[in-house]
Amino acid sequence: MKANGIFFMIVYFIYFYNVKAAVNLVEPQIYLQKIAKRVVELLESRYLTGPDLPIDNYTSSIEMSSYGITLSGNVSFHSAFVAKIGAMELNMQRFKHTLLNAEAQIEATMQWKNVATAMDFDADLEGFQGSGTLLVTYGHFDLPLTTKRVFATGEVSGSLAFMSISSQNDIVVVGHPNNAHVQMIARAITTNFDFRNDMIEPFRRWNFINILNVALEEIPFPEICYNC
Numbered sequence: 381m382k383a384n385g386i387f388f389m390i391v392y393f394i395y396f397y398n399v400k401a402a403v404n405l406v407e408p409q410i411y412l413q414k415i416a417k418r419v420v421e422l423l424e425s426r427y428l429t430g431p432d433l434p435i436d437n438y439t440s441s442i443e444m445s446s447y448g449i450t451l452s453g454n455v456s457f458h459s460a461f462v463a464k465i466g467a468m469e470l471n472m473q474r475f476k477h478t479l480l481n482a483e484a485q486i487e488a489t490m491q492w493k494n495v496a497t498a499m500d501f502d503a504d505l506e507g508f509q510g511s512g513t514l515l516v517t518y519g520h521f522d523l524p525l526t527t528k529r530v531f532a533t534g535e536v537s538g539s540l541a542f543m544s545i546s547s548q549n550d551i552v553v554v555g556h557p558n559n560a561h562v563q564m565i566a567r568a569i570t571t572n573f574d575f576r577n578d579m580i581e582p583f584r585r586w587n588f589i590n591i592l593n594v595a596l597e598e599i600p601f602p603e604i605c606y607n608c
């Protein structure tokens with residue numbers, strides 16, 4: 381009976397061991413938070429309002445009529461720049477890590493909050509020709525951050541890129557000079573996707589690979605625990 385009991389205990393432990401023991405990355409969240417913190421430091425020291433975040437000149441056509449004002453024609457925007465980024469943080473809601481035989485990947489989303497851009501415009505509209513300035517503040521930008529290690533080579537790589545703005549309800553636009561047409565142009569930025577979209581396009585080409593590579597070189601990718 382006693383030998384039998386021990387036998388079943390051993391069977392139980394073998395079973396338990398097989399179910400519980402797994403191959404895991406060691407603290408992938410902490411790693412990604414360190415990477416993000418370093419990237420923010422580098423962005424803040426090197427990128428924030430410099431020429432590294434370029435915004436193209438562009439012209440958008442507009443056909444819009446409301447509250448007795450009609451906007452019909454073209455508005456060309458130029459000399460735009462990022463004036464201020466309120467805060468940058470890593471949003472762990474979309475944290476994910478995958479561990480395959482050949483590689484491991486860790487990802488989350490970086491968020492920039494209250495991103496203020498300033499731009500000048502020349503409006504060429506029916507019944508209104510004029511120039512002015514807009515200050516457009518986005519509630520937040522989402523920038524997915526991914527890091528990856530290929531085991532065969534040991535190579536660690538990553539990506540960080542602008543993906544999307546927050547909802548249009550989160551955009552605040554202030555226009556100068558303050559007249560009805562400029563107010564309507566400001567309003568069109570928040571309400572009219574086509575009118576706004578050309579402004580957002582260049583954000584997608586912002587390139588953060590150099591600073592991300594600095595962080596990836598400084599902070600070692602998580603070890604693997606083969607029996608945790």
Ligand SMILES: *[C@@H]1O[C@H](CO)[C@@H](O)[C@H](O)[C@H]1NC(C)=O
Pocket residue numbers: 441452453454504505506
């Ligand atoms: C707006 O620009 C387009 C393309 O450049 C042009 O064809 C059109 O005539 C312009 N409209 C006005 C009202 O200037």
Ligand SMILES: *[C@@H]1O[C@H](CO)[C@@H](O)[C@H](O)[C@H]1NC(C)=O
Pocket residue numbers: 437458459
């Ligand atoms: C954008 O427009 C401004 C003002 O007209 C001009 O000085 C600048 O050279 C233009 N930038 C490009 C890339 O065309």
